[in-house]
Amino acid sequence: MAFNKGQAITNPFFYLVLYAVGFMFFAWFWRKTGQTLGMQAWRIKVISETSDNLTYKQCFVRYTTATILFGFTLIAAMASRQGKGIHDKLSRTAIVLKNNEL
Numbered sequence: 001m002a003f004n005k006g007q008a009i010t011n012p013f014f015y016l017v018l019y020a021v022g023f024m025f026f027a028w029f030w031r032k033t034g035q036t037l038g039m040q041a042w043r044i045k046v047i048s049e050t051s052d053n054l055t056y057k058q059c060f061v062r063y064t065t066a067t068i069l070f071g072f073t074l075i076a077a078m079a080s081r082q083g084k085g086i087h088d089k090l091s092r093t094a095i096v097l098k099n100n101e102l
Contacts, residue, residue, distance in 0.1 A: 019067075027059035035098070045098045054093060062091035 029036045031054055034045040048054050065087040077085035
């Protein structure tokens with residue numbers, strides 16, 4: 001607002017950039033360690049069903065599905081026997097407990 005004369009930015013391109021920055025944040029952490037800072041605190045990790053490292057495609061599917069269907073995917077995770085949300089099923093990922101490391 002400081003650079004826009006006190007007015008909120010309403011340009012749709014600005015929101016697209018914010019969404020892309022959010023994706024880059026999560027994709028970088030998920031691909032590098034499988035954990036964001038919040039996931040480290042909860043001692044959980046996201047892994048691929050086929051290997052430990054996620055691909056960019058898996059990150060994209062997981063991020064977009066989770067952000068668009070936020071509430072629904074959490075309800076689906078609670079109802080699922082495996083505890084997987086819609087975003088986990090579509091991206092072929094899983095959340096696992098991380099071993100305690102000192």
